[in-house]
Amino acid sequence: MNGIRAIGDTAVLTGRSLRHVLRSPDTIITTALMPIAMMLLFVYVFGGAVDIGSGAGSGSYATYLLPGILLITVASGIAYTAFRLFSDMQSGIVERFRSMPLARGAVLWSHVLTSLVAILISLAVVLGVSLAIGFRSTAGPAAWLAVAGILVLFALALTWVAVIPGLTATSVDGASAFSYPLIFLPFLSSAFVPTESMPGPVRWFAEHQPVTAIVDTLRDLLAEQPVGAETWGALAWCVGVLAVAYAAATTIFRRRAR
Known part of the structure; x- marks a missing residue:
């Protein structure tokens, strides 16, 4: 019964949060706008000068x-997770929820699920634009499901990371600014150029940070290529970050409830 009640409470609060997002679709538009601008810039300005080699996903x-x-x-979308949770904390609505017979985790999970829905919509918009400018994939349904699964896992992990500043920040800027390093982390990975072209220390960092493993896995799946050992590394990074962030966020939330 407790599990069913928790699901019901989470569904009600998620519906509330989703209505707020639908009333302000600019959050989804903003989330998609910057990645689209980057994609257009790199494809049409720098694309001709980048040698991507003959590896998987080249073309x-x-x-x-x-x-x-x-x-x-x-990474762009999770800033709104922290912002929405911070706003609820400051407005006192979270304290009001605590005084009601709601499941303890429903408040946090409602924000996480709302952000996940918004991020998935933004991803669909970005994918649509990429198709218009030349993206093509030979991947079958199973590979696309694997891509979607990894993206959902990655989004969940980062969204739970975003919950932490949403609970602990003392200003709106502080709640949102944490996402900036996460947005720029792909620049020091294989996302834009092969790591072989990078100087020694930068190449070492790029090859051993989580974004490279995730990007390479997605690239292999979209090219219908056999996935390598980096897939397990990508999954391990996502699961590890998710577990640590979830534990930290729920602990902070419980302490603030005392």
Whole structure:
């Protein structure tokens, strides 16, 4: 019964949050706008000067670029998670929810699920634009499902990371600014150029940070290529970040409830 009640409470609060998002669709538009601008800039300005080699996913630069742009879209969207949660904390609505017979985790999960829906819509918009400018994939349904699964897992992990500043920040700017390093992390990865072209220390960092493993996995899946060991690394990074962020966020939320 407790599990059913928790699901029901989460559904009600998620519906409330989704209505707020639908009334302000500019958050979805803004989330998609920057990645689209980056994609157009790199494809039409820098694309002709970038040698992507003959590896998996090579072909048009738009095809090579898309996995990194999708991750940037996710990183752009989570800033609104922190902002919406911070706004609720400051307005006192969260305290009001705590005084009601609601499941303890429903408040946080409603914000996480709302952000996940908004991010998925933004990803669909970015994918549509990429198709218009030359992205093509030979992937079958199973590969596309795997791509969607990895993106959802990545989005969940970063969204739970965003919950932490949403609970602890003391200003709106502080709640949102944490996402900036995450947005620029793909620039130090294989998202835009092969890591082989990078100087020594930068190449080492690029090859051992999580974005490269995730980008390479998505690129292989979209090119219908056999996935390598980096796939397990990508999944391990996503699951690890998700577990740590979830534990930290729920602990902070419980302490603030005392």
